[in-house]
Amino acid sequence: MARGGSVPGFLLKKKKNMVLVKQWIYEMRPEADVSPANYRYEEVEQDLTPVRGEVVVEGAYWSVDPYMRIQQSSKDTWEAPHPTGEVQGAAVVGRVTCVGEGVTALKVGDWVETYMGWRSAGLRAVADCRLLNADEVSPSTALHVLGMPGRIAYFGLLEAGKPRPGETLVVSGAAGAVGSIVGQIGKLAGLRVIGVVGSDEKARWITEELGFDAAINYRQVSDVESMKQAFAEHAPDGVDIYYDNTGGVTTDAFIESMNLRARIIICGQISQYQSGLEVPNMGPRLLHHFLYKRATMTGVLARDYTARMDEMLRVMGPWVRDGKIKYNETLIGGFETLPEALCGLFTGANTGKMIVKA
Ligand SMILES: NC(=O)c1ccc[n+]([C@@H]2O[C@H](COP(=O)([O-])OP(=O)(O)OC[C@H]3O[C@@H](n4cnc5c(N)ncnc54)[C@H](OP(=O)(O)O)[C@@H]3O)[C@@H](O)[C@H]2O)c1
Known part of the structure; x- marks a missing residue:
């Protein structure tokens, strides 16, 4: 249920939004080929009560990308290596399930793309969410051709x-x-x-x-x-x-x-x-x-080129809608298969974009 608005907080003690969150932890650096053994699956109950300017996003599509293997190296690349013991970072497309106070740019039910990582749900700042127009093309395209x-x-x-x-x-x-x-x-x-x-x-x-x-x-x-x-x-x-x-x-x-x-x-x-x-x-x-x-x-x-995303979407959006640019998704389900899907990138298991679906 949507939260926020003008509930007199001094009278009511806010109910916590406790959610059982599934997540994949990047546990151990691979010596050669990455395998599911480099990850640990866990389910933890988390308080996903959004504060002002935050929303809760429930994941529907998770990205697996070759750069994840680069970041698993112990050496610096364009940034420091991905830390072990933390949720694997990743772009996710999902729906807003709850909004905090003061949030006007997003509402419950909106599709967004956000760098939430391999977790089933999470709290996100509105500024870190890209609102998607799900009426025009599949929201999953925000992880590839329009992402x-x-x-x-x-x-x-x-x-x-x-x-x-x-x-x-x-x-x-x-x-x-x-x-x-x-x-x-x-x-x-x-x-x-x-x-x-x-x-x-x-x-x-x-x-x-x-x-x-x-x-x-x-x-x-x-x-x-x-x-x-x-x-x-x-x-x-x-x-x-x-x-x-x-x-x-x-x-x-x-x-x-x-x-x-x-x-x-x-x-x-x-x-x-x-x-x-x-x-x-x-x-x-x-x-x-x-x-x-x-x-x-x-x-x-x-x-x-992140700051020029809109420039790209203005050209590529119509190309995709008009069929001038075609795309394919290798959709794998569900959340539990994420590490396997990542490994599949290195054996050519995908045609077009490899995506894990809830
Ligand atoms: N610079 C950037 O900002 C940026 C952004 C996104 C991606 N990338 C890079 O772009 C490349 C493609 O990324 P993507 O996301 O589009 O992945 P992708 O091409 O959808 O998936 C990886 C593909 O690589 C091929 N492959 C795997 N191992 C190979 C090998 N040893 N030799 C030759 N081909 C191999 C496989 O296809 P086959 O069946 O054809 O072998 C596999 O399907 C990656 O190198 C990635 O790191 C860079």
């Missing part, structure tokens, strides 16, 4: 990639949350787009459904030389932009195949996360190619 992955796909490609119509783009991790959107934005920008994926089924999805021009299944390409041949076959005029989500052999092959003044966008390096963060996985030293080709490599981070 953080969509934001880095959009700004990463258009700002760091500086695409010009007629150029050729290669995207690795092309059937994932970020990659599937990057390729479609590339098509809208007039590019020839080649996606690198981990299965024939994913290759079919990106070419037949999403409109990519070609796909390469990296699991059928044994080494750098064969990947270079695959690029040459699908992009006879060479490649101008590489949107990298995976690193590894695909990236090594690209560097040796890139066109003059190519732009490489480093969005992610998922092939390195499970064991290559503590001890670097040394590949060939290819920087001389940057000299020959006067190429650039730029790292991009979604949070650098």
